[in-house]
Amino acid sequence: MTAPSPVSSALPGGLGVLRAAFGRPSGAIAGGWLVLIVLGAIFAPLLTPYAYDAQVLKEAFQPPSLAHPLGTDEFGRDLLTRMLYGARTSLSVSSVSILISVAAGMTLGAAAGYFGGFFDRAVTAVADLTWSFPEILIALILVAIIGPGVSGTMAAIAVAYLAQFARLTRAQIMTLKAETYVEAARSLGAGHAHILFRHLIPNALAPVLVSAMLATGDAIILEATLGFFGLGAQPPTPSWGSMMSSGSALLFKAPWIIVFPGLAVATTVIAINLFGDALIAALDIRDKLGSKP
Amino acid sequence: MSPLLSIERLSVAIGGVTLLDDISLSLDRGQILGLVGESGSGKSLTALTVTGLLPLIGGRIASGRILFDGTDLASLGPAGLRKLRGGRIGFVMQNPMTALDPVQRIGEQIDVVSRLHLGLSGEAARARTLDLMGQLRIPEAAAVAEAYPHQLSGGMKQRIVIAMALAGEPDLIVADEPTTALDVTVQAQIIQILTGLVRERGLALLLITHDMGVVAQACDRVAVLYAGRVAEERAVDPLFERPAHPYAAALIGCIPREGMAEGSLKGIAGSVPPATQFPPGCRFHPRCPHAVDICRTERPLLRETPDGGLVACHLAERIAG
Numbered sequence: 001m002t003a004p005s006p007v008s009s010a011l012p013g014g015l016g017v018l019r020a021a022f023g024r025p026s027g028a029i030a031g032g033w034l035v036l037i038v039l040g041a042i043f044a045p046l047l048t049p050y051a052y053d054a055q056v057l058k059e060a061f062q063p064p065s066l067a068h069p070l071g072t073d074e075f076g077r078d079l080l081t082r083m084l085y086g087a088r089t090s091l092s093v094s095s096v097s098i099l100i101s102v103a104a105g106m107t108l109g110a111a112a113g114y115f116g117g118f119f120d121r122a123v124t125a126v127a128d129l130t131w132s133f134p135e136i137l138i139a140l141i142l143v144a145i146i147g148p149g150v151s152g153t154m155a156a157i158a159v160a161y162l163a164q165f166a167r168l169t170r171a172q173i174m175t176l177k178a179e180t181y182v183e184a185a186r187s188l189g190a191g192h193a194h195i196l197f198r199h200l201i202p203n204a205l206a207p208v209l210v211s212a213m214l215a216t217g218d219a220i221i222l223e224a225t226l227g228f229f230g231l232g233a234q235p236p237t238p239s240w241g242s243m244m245s246s247g248s249a250l251l252f253k254a255p256w257i258i259v260f261p262g263l264a265v266a267t268t269v270i271a272i273n274l275f276g277d278a279l280i281a282a283l284d285i286r287d288k289l290g291s292k293p
Numbered sequence: 294m295s296p297l298l299s300i301e302r303l304s305v306a307i308g309g310v311t312l313l314d315d316i317s318l319s320l321d322r323g324q325i326l327g328l329v330g331e332s333g334s335g336k337s338l339t340a341l342t343v344t345g346l347l348p349l350i351g352g353r354i355a356s357g358r359i360l361f362d363g364t365d366l367a368s369l370g371p372a373g374l375r376k377l378r379g380g381r382i383g384f385v386m387q388n389p390m391t392a393l394d395p396v397q398r399i400g401e402q403i404d405v406v407s408r409l410h411l412g413l414s415g416e417a418a419r420a421r422t423l424d425l426m427g428q429l430r431i432p433e434a435a436a437v438a439e440a441y442p443h444q445l446s447g448g449m450k451q452r453i454v455i456a457m458a459l460a461g462e463p464d465l466i467v468a469d470e471p472t473t474a475l476d477v478t479v480q481a482q483i484i485q486i487l488t489g490l491v492r493e494r495g496l497a498l499l500l501i502t503h504d505m506g507v508v509a510q511a512c513d514r515v516a517v518l519y520a521g522r523v524a525e526e527r528a529v530d531p532l533f534e535r536p537a538h539p540y541a542a543a544l545i546g547c548i549p550r551e552g553m554a555e556g557s558l559k560g561i562a563g564s565v566p567p568a569t570q571f572p573p574g575c576r577f578h579p580r581c582p583h584a585v586d587i588c589r590t591e592r593p594l595l596r597e598t599p600d601g602g603l604v605a606c607h608l609a610e611r612i613a614g
Contacts, residue, residue, distance in 0.1 A: 007440045180391035188379030
């Protein structure tokens with residue numbers, strides 16, 4: 001009965017799951033693209049000799065060339081430079097707003113699922129109500145209230161996705177709170193805070209994180225849409241959405257102005273979704289292994 | 294001196310249905326009291342009531358009281374009960390497979406009990422955890438403490454659950470079917486560990502089980518519950534030699550023995566009725582082979598047996614005699 005070691009090998013944890021996601025072909029390509037874009041955004045000043053707001057009017061409407069790999073826009077600004085700086089805006093606005101959304105949504109959802117009662121009914125009703133409107137509508141209303149700009153966009157995106165995270169967390173917590181280990185913790189004297197923060201939320205985290213990852217892709221589109229309407233980051237700060245907006249009037253004269261930012265949005269969102277799928281698959285494997293007795 | 298745990302004429306109701314009816318039990322330090330019966334007889338409910346978790350499932354004490362070391366549990370508020378649970382009363386859950394949080398390391402889950410109840414610092418708690426794991430004969434305690442639950446076997450997990458129950462230095466351990474989910478060889482080890490703790494440390498153990506084999510092996514006294522009432526309460530040896538209540542006799546008849554003739558292992562026909570349909574009179578009479586008219590109308594009261602036990606059967610003398 002004495003086995004060589006009582007401890008069998010561990011299932012992959014957080015980093016192991018990431019590694020497994022990168023191990024799949026689609027995950028590797030998508031993940032690699034995302035890493036590239038994030039690095040490009042971070043090191044933008046080192047990667048390009050131009051400034052994003054340097055207007056050289058005599059060089060306007062240049063097609064892609066060696067000097068300007070992605071061409072120039074109607075003010076003669078280097079498009080690649082603006083794309084790299086635009087990635088900063090798009091990525092940071094969408095990820096920060098999703099982060100806010102997850103934090104607030106999880107708190108509301110966890111409290112609603114755990115305590116139930118009137119608070120639960122109120123949170124669920126509001127979440128259902130906001131979920132019945134398209135995100136873009138909620139975002140437009142909020143931007144109209146707060147005003148255009150980066151902070152307005154962030155608030156709009158955060159609120160637009162709040163219901164999704166609140167509902168998901170609530171459902172997770174409601175299943176988890178019936179688990180035996182929660183009863184065990186309670187039978188050993190644990191209070192509400194301990195059970196919520198030490199047991200329930202850590203166990204509910206994985207699906208919420210995956211869903212947050214996928215929502216970040218949607219948020220990039222929402223941010224670009226608001227930018228396209230001129231409600232996002234204000235000029236001269238570049239964002240992919242506002243670049244597409246100015247390019248839309250010049251679609252036939254200088255198609256590269258709208259095509260490249262559009263491609264950036266599309267490939268980034270596809271990459272996020274593919275990587276999210278790879279993450280789900282990696283987590284799924286862990287679930288299956290974990291369910292073995 | 295009064296016993297450590299004394300349940301006095303306890304009745305418990307959930308939603309207007311009385312599930313425990315006039316139960317009296319007592320348990321002292323260094324003693325193991327077995328609580329046996331089929332599913333639905335009220336064993337686990339008794340455990341929940343003793344640990345003050347009854348309100349959680351919407352139940353309430355209808356009458357009677359539970360004295361723990363002379364204190365009425367009803368007089369303690371929620372905070373007092375929380376302090377008691379995991380502190381002076383340790384609880385061992387039924388299924389070790391699900392009783393541990395899958396995303397927390399084993400060591401942390403044990404540490405937190407002594408941090409909470411003994412006010413130990415992180416380091417002192419870990420030292421105590423490793424010490425406890427050693428006492429429970431867990432090999433490579435330091436490695437196990439760093440492991441996650443899925444890395445351990447069922448028997449090992451049950452030892453961890455026992456370590457958690459012990460970490461708050463309890464006087465009483467309530468174990469709700471601690472061996473049901475484990476295979477037989479591991480069962481024996483766990484029972485040995487639990488009985489060892491009682492003998493060495495003078496703990497009191499309330500052992501809830503439906504396994505009469507475990508009862509015979511471990512307990513000092515046994516209370517047989519049927520449909521929310523105590524059918525018989527006696528010391529182990531006389532109970533097994535000459536059970537006075539037909540239900541106790543039937544349960545003992547269900548234990549397989551070496552050298553039994555084929556087909557001679559008995560079962561008990563029928564099952565415990567739901568609490569809303571308990572029959573009048575003796576609740577066991579529809580399934581009792583000896584039942585006579587009085588059993589159908591009159592509730593049998595607990596009477597003393599010559600060896601100091603209690604039995605609730607109109608025909609006890611005739612059956613045992």
